[in-house]
Amino acid sequence: MPLPSGCSINSAPLDESEDSEPLIENDAVPPQCCSARLNLAFLMFFGFSVVYGLRVNLSVAMVAMANTTDTESAQNSSVISACPRPAGSENTSDAFLQPVGIPQYPWDSETQGWLLGAFFFGYLFTQIPGGYLSGHYGGRIFLGLGVLGTAALTMLTPLAAKMGLYWLFALRALEGFGEGVTFPAMMAMWARWAPPLERSRLMTLSGSGGNFGAFVALPLTGYICQTLGWPAVFYLCGGAGCLWAVFWFAFVSDDPRTHRRISKEERDYIINSIGPQGTGHGWSVPVLPMLLSVPLWTIIITQMCSNWSYYTLLTSLPTYMNDILHFDINENGFLSALPYLGAWLCSMLSGVAADRLIERKVFSITVVRKLFTLIGLLSAAAFLMAVSYAGCSHILTVTFLTLSTTIGGVTAAGVYMNQIDIAPRYAGLLLGITNTFGTIPGVIAPIATGYFTEDRTLAGWRKVFWVAAGINVAGAVVFTIFGTGKIQPWAITEEDGAEAEKDRSRSNST
Template sequence: MAPPNGCSINSAPLEESEDGEPLIEHDAVPAQCCSARLNLAFLMFLGFSVVYGLRVNLSVAMVAMVNITDPKPAQNSSTFHACPLPHGMENTSDTFPQPDGIPQYPWDSETQGWLLGAFFFGYLCTQIPGGYLSGHYGGSIFMGLGVLGTAALTLLTPLAAQMGSYWLFALRALEGFGEGVTFPAMMAMWARWAPPLERSRLMTLSGSGANFGAFLSLPLTGFICQTLGWPAVFYLCGGAGCLWAVFWFIFVSDDPRTHRRISKEERDYIISSLGTQGTGHGWSLPLLPMLLSVPLWAIIISQMCSNWAYYTLLTSLPTYMNNILHFDLKSNGFLSALPYLGAWLASTLSGVLADFLIERRVFSVTNVRKLFTITGLLPGAAFLVAVGYSGCNHILTVTFLTLSSTIGGTSACGVFINQIDIAPRYAGFLLGITNTFGTIPGVLAPIVTGYFTEDHTLEGWRMVFWLAAGINVCGAVVFTIFGSGKIQPWAVTEEEAAEAGKNRSTSIIT
C-alpha cells in the first residue's frame, strides 16, 4: 500500500526539533482513525479503567463495610459532628444498613487507613522489575497478567474481610503486587508503538483510563453497596477485569513488526519514525548514568509530590464526604467521582494540545512538558487549600475539589510521560523507577490522613489539604528548574551516535 503523495515512508525526510527529537514530515503520516496504534490506546484505556476501578472501590465500599464509623467518640461526645447533620439524620447512626446476611466490621479509622494503603505496599515491589522485563521482552504479557491477576484476587475480597483485617491487608497488598507492572508495561509498549509527534495524545488517552475508571467506579460502588451489598462490588469488578484480559491477549502485540492486523503503511511509519529507539533494550542497563541523571531525579521528585495530593483524594475523599459532609452513600460515590471526570477530560484534551504545540514547533518538547506540569500542579494546589476553608458548604467543597483535579489532569502530558522523552528505549524501566518512588505517597498519605483526622474535625482535614497543596508546589518548582525533554546521552545507542556524527560531518561539508 503506497503512502500518501507517493512518498516512501522509509525515505521520508526527517527533521529534528530543538530537543534533538526526530520529526517526520506531516504528509507521510498515515491516518490515526481505526489504526492499530489507536486501537492499542483504546484497549489500554479500558484496562486502566478496570484496574483503577479495582483500586478505588474499597474507598467507597469501606463506608458500608464498617458497622461503626466512629467507634471512639470524639471530643468526649458521642454526638459530635464537624458539620451539622442534614435534616432527618439527627437521630440516625453513621452506619449504612446492608441487605440481610451481609457482614459489617468494627474497624476504627486507623485500621481503615492501613487497609486503604495496603494496596501500595505490594504495588511498590513490582514497578522496577516489571519495567525492566517489559523493556526487554515486551509489555503486553505483563500488562495482561497484571490486570488479570489483580481482578482474580479482587474476587476473594469478601472472604478475606470475613477472615479478618490482617487477611484483607495481605490480599490488598497482593493485588498491588500484581498491578504494579501495568504502568511500566504500558510505557515499554509505547516506546515501540508511539511516534514522537503522537506520544502525548496516545499516552494520555491510554493513561486517562485511570481517571475514567475512578469516575465510573466510585458512584457505581455506592449504588451497588446500597442495593446488592458491598460484596457484589468486588465480584462485579473482578469479573470485568477477567473479561478485559480475554480481549487483550487476543488483539494486542508487543511490537508493530509482529502485529497481525496492522497495515504496511502504518507499520513502516512507526518503525521509521522511532528508529533504533523503538526496540527493546538488552540485559545490561546504564545504571550509574541513570542514577546521576538530573532530569530523571526531577521526574522522580515531581511525581512523588504530585501523587501525594492524588492519592490523598483517591483513598480518603469518600471518607471526607461521609464523616464531614454527611452525604449518603449514593451521593458520596457520585460526588467523589466528579473530580476524576474533570481530570479525565483535561488529560485527554491536553495530550492533543501538547502534540499540536510540538508538531507546530510553538514550543520545544522540554518547554511543553514544563508548561503542562506547572499548569496542572500550581492551580490544583490553590484549589486544595480552598477546600480546607470551605467549611460545611457542600457546593463550594465539591466545586473546589473538582477544579483542583480537573486542572491537575493537564500534568498528564507533562512530567508523567517525560520518561519516554529522555530515554525512549529505557522508558518502561524508568517508569518503574519513578512510579516506585511515586507510589510511596500512596502508602503514606492514607496513614497520615487517618492520623490527622482521627477526631473527624475540620481542622484536621484542613491540615490534610494544606500538606497536599504544599507538596504539590514543591513538585512544580523542582520540575520547572531541572526537568528536560531531550534524549539523554546515556540513552543514545552507538548506531544513533554514529549516524548523528555522520550527519554533522555532512552538514559541515555542505
C-alpha cells in the same frame, strides 16, 4: 534540523534546534482513525479503567464495610457532627445498613487508613522489575497478566475480610504486587508504538483510563453496596478485569513489526519515525548514569509530590464526604467521582494540546513539559487550600475539590510522560523507577490522613489539605528548575549514533 543522536527522521524538535521540518511530511502520515496504534490506546484505556476501578472500590466500599457505631467514636457524636447534614438527611445515621447476612466490621479510622494503604505496599515492589522485563521482552504479557491477576485476587476480598484484618491487608498488598507492572509495561509498549509527534495524545488517552475508571467505579460502587451489598462490588469488578484480559491477549502485539492486522503503511511509519530507540534495551542498562541523572531524579521528586495529593483524594475523599459532609453512600460515590471526570477530560485535552505545541514548534519539548506541569500542580494546590477554608459549605467544597483534580490532570502531558522524552528505549524501566518512588505517597498519605483525622474534625482535615497543597508547590518548583525534554547521553547507543549519521546523510542529499 540536524538530528541529534538517538533521534529518527520524524522525531519531535529538540531544544537545541527547532527551526527545521521533519523529513516525513504530514500527508505521508497514516491516519489515526481505526489504526492499530489507536486501537492499542483504547484497549489500554479500558484496561486502566478496570485497574483503577479495582484500586478504588475499597475506598467507597469501606463506608459500608466498617460499622463504627459500636466503637468509642459513636460516643462522641458532637465530634462526628462537625458539619450539619445536607437538607433532608437530618434523621439518617452514619452507619450504612447492609442487606441481611452481609457482615460489617468495627474498624476505626486508623485501621481503615492502613487497609487503604495496603495496596501500595505491594505496588512498590514490582514497578522496577516490571519496567525492566517489559523493556526487554515487551509489555503485552506483563500488562495483561497484571490486570488479570489483580482482578482475580479482588474477587477474594470478601473471604479475606471475613478471615480477619491481616488477611485483608495481605490480599490488598498482593493485588498491588500484581498491578505494579502495568504502568511500566504501558510505557515500554509506547516506546515501540508511539511516533514522537503523537506521544502526548496516545499516552494521555491510554493513561486517562485511570481517571475514567475512578469516575465510573466510585458511584457504581456506592450503588452496588446499597442494592446488592458490598461483597458484590469485588465480584463484579474482578469479573470485568478478567473479561478485559480476553480481548487484550487476542488483539494486542508487543511491537508493530509482529502485529497481524496492521497495515504496511502504518507499520513503516511507526518504525521509521521512532528509529532504533523503538527496540528492546537488552539485558544490560546504564544503571550508574541513571542513578546520577538529575533529569531522572527531577521526575522522581515531582511525581512523588504530585501523587501525594492525588492518592490522598483517591483513597480518603469518600471518608471525608461521609464523616464531615454526611452525604449518603450514593451521593458520596457520585461526588467523590466527579473530580475524576474532570481530570479524565482535562488530561486527554492536554495531550492533544501538547502535541500541537510541539508539532507546530510553538515551544520546545522541555518548555511544554514544564508549562503543563506547572499549571497542573500550582492550580491543584490553590484549590486544595480553598477546600480547607470552605468549611461546611457542601457546594464550595465539592466545587473546589473538582477543580483541583480536574486542572491537576494537565500534568498528564507534563512530568508523567517525561521518561519517554529523556530516554525512549528505557522508558519502561524509568517509569518503573519513578513510579516506585511515586507510590510511596500512596502508602504514607492514607496513613497520615488517618492520624490527622482521628477525631473527625474539620481542623484535622484542614491539615490534610494544607500538607497536600504545600507538597504540590514543592514539586512544581523542582520541575521548573531542573526538568528537561532532551534525550540524555546515557540513553544513546552506538546503533543510535550510526542511524543518526545515516539520517543526516539522507537529509544532506535531499
